[in-house]
Amino acid sequence: MDQPSKTQDIVLIGGGHSHALVLREWGLNPLPGVRLTLINPGPTAPYSGMLPGFVAGHYKREELDINLVDLAEFSGANLILGAARNIDIKDQTVDVEGHAPIPYDALAIDIGITSDMPQMAGFGHHAVPAKPLGPFAAEWEMFRSETTPAHVAVIGGGIAGAELIMAMAYDLRHHNRLARATLIDNAQALTAIGASAAQKLRNQLTALGVTVLEDVEIKQILSDRIILENGREILSDFTTGAAGARAYDWLQQTGLKLHNGYVVVNENLQSSQPNIFATGDCAHLAYAPRPKAGVYAVRQSKVLYSNLRSFTSNSSMNPYNPQSDYLKLISLGGKIALAEKFNIPMSGALMWRWKDYIDQSFMDQFRELKSVR
Known part of the structure; x- marks a missing residue:
């Protein structure tokens, strides 16, 4: 793959699962001539898979969090702490609360969704x-x-x-x-x-x-x-x-093509603006609609990483082909879980240990950054 001929800015909005994995991979294989910037409201990003276990008391609060400060340092990215409020697709800048506009050559959005219900009284x-x-x-x-x-x-x-x-x-x-x-x-x-x-x-x-x-x-x-x-x-x-999970309201100001508020992307995870990508729950796969689930964000990360690099050098991109069904591992309160795929369920303590192993393995990718180089 050709390297970019001039310094280019890749900006990642949100510390979601896709972006966390992209940052990790970038740290292992950086691309010369590219400046990487991560924008996120806080210095950590929680991993959704372990939330029920935290609520039930099986995990400590800090076990849920991906440390974005460490991850940014590992990847060589500049971390900007603030909430994105808009994207100016003409000037190619991101409006971030408390900061000057952030310029980009390529941009990716992985901000998740909100389950706020402002229409419900109280x-x-x-x-x-x-x-x-x-x-x-x-x-x-x-x-x-x-x-x-x-x-x-x-x-x-x-x-x-x-x-x-x-x-x-x-x-x-x-x-x-x-x-x-x-x-x-x-x-x-x-x-x-x-x-x-x-x-x-x-x-x-x-x-x-x-x-x-x-x-x-x-x-x-x-x-x-x-x-x-x-x-x-x-x-x-x-x-x-x-x-009632829904997309964040500020996306409606961007001028990007949306579907029910979500950023419409093609098979390359590109939005209606070819230099803007979107993954995770905030994205709508127009070519292959899927339910909102973390497994898709995780698997999109490899394609996003590859296509961001390809974009900087005008190389061909790789398509993302989502699976038709996925393994659902559902916590049942205690240290038991239910697994289902293709309408076949299994439940018990073994399923919990399996789920815990998958979740801990995912988080270990970010807990042990210093040892992977």
């Missing part, structure tokens, strides 16, 4: 979105340190919501604090997995004392309860949202 004041993960983890850590009886609720009956409420219930039961745990959905819960796997999850929810409310609408969230449209009130001191 959510902004009395609930915590599950994504972004960092603020959620901090709020949960404070709540779990209390000693009073706890009422918790998760809005959203998908896999993520079920994992969270099971983890919460497990931890609070372990500390003799659980008074009530509720999973709420405005439709049928657990439809993203097969019927057999869904039934196993429902059995575990029942075993942990979780009440599942389906086909109900929320009218308002208060500091200590949730009021449903039918007038029923659900006690909840800690309410979180795991439904």
Whole structure:
């Protein structure tokens, strides 16, 4: 591959899984003549795969975090701490809160999504979105340190919501604090997995004392309860949202082609602007739509790394071909998990050890940077 003839700036917005792996690979094989810059609101980026284990008390808070300061140093990247607010595609700059515009020749976006629900009355004041993960983890850590009886609720009956409420219930039961745990959905819960796997999850929810409310609408969230449209009130001191995940609003200002707010990309992970790439949950694979899942972000990293290098030298790019299905490993509260692929489920302690091995192996790539060179 030809090296770039002049110094070029590659800017990465967000410390998501794809970008973390790109930075690691860049540190192992840097490209002369390229300046790398990472923009992220904070110095760490949480790994989503271990969040339920943290909520359940199996992992410490710091075990979730990828240290972006160390990773930037390893890769030779300049780390800018601040939230991106816009992209000027004409001037090729990124607007970052508290900083001068950041110029780029090539740009990649990997900022994840948010599960904030601004349209729901009281959510902004009395609930915590599950994504972004960092603020959620901090709020949960404070709540779990209390000693009073706890009422918790998760809005959203998908896999993520079920994992969270099971983890919460497990931890609070372990500390003799659980008074009530509720999973709420405005439709049928657990439809993203097969019927057999869904039934196993429902059995575990029942075993942990979780009440599942389906086909109900929320009218308002208060500091200590949730009021449903039918007038029923659900006690909840800690309410979180795991439904309605959406793209960050600022992307709508960029002029990039979007699909329901997500950046539309082609098979090379390029947006409507060829020098702007996007990966992870914030991207929409227009040519092969897929659900939002971390496994895609991880596997996109190799293609993104290769194509960023190719772009700087006008070389041919590699396509990203997502798999049609993927292994789902779902935490069940305690140190047990459920695995499902092609509608075939397996559950138990062995599945937890398998999930833990995969998660720890992923994180070890960033914990042991000094030893890989």
